Amino acid sequence: MEGSVGSAGDRCIACKGAMRSIGVEPSRVGGTTGGWKLLVGGAELGEGMLSFEVLACTACRRVELRLPPGGR
Numbered sequence: 001m002e003g004s005v006g007s008a009g010d011r012c013i014a015c016k017g018a019m020r021s022i023g024v025e026p027s028r029v030g031g032t033t034g035g036w037k038l039l040v041g042g043a044e045l046g047e048g049m050l051s052f053e054v055l056a057c058t059a060c061r062r063v064e065l066r067l068p069p070g071g072r
């Protein structure tokens with residue numbers, strides 16, 4: 001089992017098709033309706049922010065999210 005660092009050769013878990021990386025989207029951990037407005041002006045860029053790499057299957061159009069390389 002080799003480490004899957006990097007994005008080359010990713011396969012869709014549903015149809016084994018090739019996954020294409022769309023990009024990295026920053027997301028806030030804790031749900032979409034959390035009190036995010038309360039954080040504006042404060043530590044909005046601190047804890048709670050997490051970036052996800054968005055990958056889409058070119059065959060069945062399934063979308064997956066994963067941590068980008070170097071992310072946390």
Ligand SMILES: [Zn+2]
Nearest residue numbers: 012015057060
């Ligand atoms: Zn697929």
